[in-house]
Amino acid sequence: MEQTREKFEWKPFLQLITAEKPPILIITSVLILSLIETASSLVVPLLTKRLVDLMAGGGVQTSIVALLVMVFIAQTVAGGFSFYLLTYIGEKVVAGIRRKLWNHILQLPISFFDANQSGETLSRITQDTNTIKTVITNHLVTFISGVISIIGSVIILVILDWKMTAIMLGVVPVSVLIILPLGRKMYKVSRKTQDEMAEFSGNLGRVLSEIRLVKSYNGEDAERKKGFYGVQQLFLYGLKEAKIQAVISPFMTTILMVVLVILIGYGGVRVASGQLTAGTLVAIIIYMFQIVVPFSQLASFFTAFQKAMGATDRIQGLITLPMEKYEGKQDTLMNGDLSFRDVSFSYNESKLILDRVSFTVPSNKTVALVGPSGSGKTTVFSMIERFYKPDKGSINIGGIPIGELDLSLWRSHIGYVSQDSPVMTGTIKENICYGLQRKVSEEEVHAAAKMANAHDFILALEDKYATQVGERGVKLSGGQRQRIAIARAILRNPKILLLDEATSNLDSESELLVQHAVKNMMKGRTTLIIAHRLSTVLEADELLVLEDGRVTGKGTHSELLERHELYQKLAKQQLKINGVSTR
Ligand SMILES: Nc1ncnc2c1ncn2[C@@H]1O[C@H](COP(=O)(O)OP(=O)(O)OP(=O)(O)O)[C@@H](O)[C@H]1O
Known part of the structure; x- marks a missing residue:
């Protein structure tokens, strides 16, 4: 199931998402709303510039203040709506992927389940899909609006003052040189973390489902060690991620501070000498934030996106596995x-x-x-x-x-009554009726239970047919479980x-009851x-x-x-x- 993807590839991820047909109308609305939000944020510094320059000249124009307030309102409202709609898309896409995965997994052949731990498969549906959702809801539009914000700010900055812009942009190559290799490293670490997490969940699932075996054979120590090892591995990978983050985050902050100091210093000198208005300097500083903030978010976008690549690989690996073939002849006499x-x-x-x-x-x-x-x-x-x-x-x-x-x-x-008579969490009635597509009457259930010699013991239980049997039927005896399994087979009328x-050695009374039940069932089959x-x-x-x-x-x-x-x-x-x- 695992492949290593070193290259940065959009395609499988986009395919996975577009296969869920996210609503175009909502996507368009989100894009328009984020454009409004970004455009507003680009206008704010220009208005501020006017305001500062006017105030420096001793006057204030109320229309500009009003315009500024309106722009702020537009930015806030557009931001709110685009956030909600985007989350809607993310949730919808992930719901679709989860549906597809669950449907696919249910139809995979038994050989798949022989080869894969259930806990690992489980984490495909829960964790990997969540990683994809995070990219869509938290990062995708931030990335798009971030890029627009950076390009827009740079253009306006060049027009405002190209010298200051050149100083600001000088740090970009340095940042890219540091962030790119770190991003790649982050990808590898986070991929390993995800694999480790899946293995960890698989291990927990194995222990929890066989806890009786663990306890009766004093397996707690060995399981504790194995579990602790998994926890430690996750901890170490967490630290590795933190180390990379610990370089990226302060590095970005320092760059920001350095640029700010240079801008204010150099800009202040130029304002003092009358080459630059105070308003323009304020506007330049605001634009700088509008470049640096999305820029620092780009790093986390690429990390999240690379995590999503890993998740996509694993989901695709599952979805492309061949399913059992269900279609076939319908009109066959089974006798x-x-x-x-x-x-x-x-x-x-x-x-x-x-x-x-x-x-x-x-x-x-x-x-x-x-x-x-x-x-x-x-x-x-x-x-x-x-x-x-x-x-x-x-x-x-x-x-x-x-x-x-x-x-x-x-x-x-086919009525298959296996040696271990599997019983699922739920009530006795649910277990007897398990898998039946049609509605089953109370009488039918009772009749099947009677034939299986189960009716009497069921009636003696506190909640009768509504009694909860516990996980895998732990609240029932071996012979009772067998008779429930027989009743289930009888009800199907196979x-x-x-x-x-x-x-298993049932006591002679239970054995006799089970044998009679089996004999009842075998007639005419x-x-x-x-x-x-x-x-x-x-x-x-x-x-x-x-x-x-x-x-x-x-x-x-x-x-x-x-x-x-x-x-x-x-x-x-x-x-x-x-x-x-x-x-
Ligand atoms: N899912 C599986 N994957 C690989 N090998 C398997 C699998 N299930 C069974 N085997 C192997 O196939 C052989 C036959 O197993 P099977 O369960 O059919 O035997 P059996 O006659 O029913 O045994 P028993 O009476 O002990 O239940 C065994 O050697 C077993 O190791």
Whole structure:
């Protein structure tokens, strides 16, 4: 995702912003308003000059005072409106980018989430977009009006008095020589700060989401050290930025003071000798501020802009990643046989995980997958869910490759109950109804919960179906979570069921409840089940033995027990039937 951009490039940044189609009318208004603001500020010194000269001559013209007041009012009002409108544009553009990012991230394939820490991805949406907003709202127009102010002031100054202007402009090359390399350095540092911040957030996210593991394995010390290291790095980068700022800011102030001293000294002499009016000197000094202030802001604009370049790179890196393909055939009957045809797959080139796997789950039948840990059983499920694509071969439903079907439609026909039964923060009802697009009646939810043997325990909870389950369902027991997951699958009324039997040891009562729930659910559906229990394998229509990504045996429990060596071993260990006769 990371690229290093050394050159100063506008293009990607502008592309990112213009893609959000910021409202042209408002942009034009902002530009006009800031022009009014800048023009007013350019007029002020001229009016002041007239006023001072008139006062020096002993008189005051009220019309000039009135004009000055009006110009001030125009400047203030235009400034206020342009600030608000500009912030509006910034917020609007960033909202658009955030929407686009979130939408894109949600549709990225699982392989992306395998490779990237969620905390890092999170900081793309929050921090990187914020950096871009800061440039638009705080710097972009300041930069434009600053440039206008500098050019306007220089022109007027040359007309007013070219000698004084020459003195003033003499310091510009010196300043540029110092500020440019420092700006480049600032860019590198701030880029590293952003990377460090993303890594830091990623680390915090990892610890916070697995805090139970951290505590039960006394991981606090190691995590404290890692966290402190991240804090220290951020601190050091902060200091590096400060060091650069510490050179730039006082340098600019000193330059300002030096120029001011020279101007006042040299100008004062010329006023005394009658070569310059007092009004002109005052005007020159005001113009000097109107050059120096935007000039010093230019440095911070370039720094902010370079930070935004880094953010743009990372956002573009995310947005250009290919998404899952959602479109596909709609009108497919899902009640055909589910079959794998010579499917091979590897997560990365180094190791083949599925090797020419072929099998069929006939419609409405149950096939159980057994095999040692790591043999690829869960991977088979992930392939059916289309989390990953086969490298070779195809997976078909009723003869049609599942890759050709509309992705949402396909997934809506699958009920996946995984081993860890994921439950999200929210109420029990929200969890049961999760992902359903249609309105669900209370009765439907209750019926699903009843089938999942969850209704009774839910009613015993304080808030019943409105009970908050805590983050990842921590307030529920393992068996309760499983039954919620089953109720969720039942409510979808899927054609295909993927069940990863939990290996966790539930007490026999909960286990019985879960088993009954599973049995209820399997009726009339095409089911593929990763079996860890004897009862499941006995009831399956067919068993598949998966070994190192290959199907090495097919048949019923007794057939396999008779002729499959590994199955006999597995049956003894994994299915816990040691000493129990099954024939
Ligand atoms: N996201 C992933 N990225 C890379 N390798 C993976 C990924 N998921 C699984 N693997 C690897 O693929 C192999 C098969 O894993 P899989 O989870 O399919 O096995 P399993 O048979 O379900 O095991 P278990 O019974 O222990 O759950 C393992 O060697 C594992 O290390």
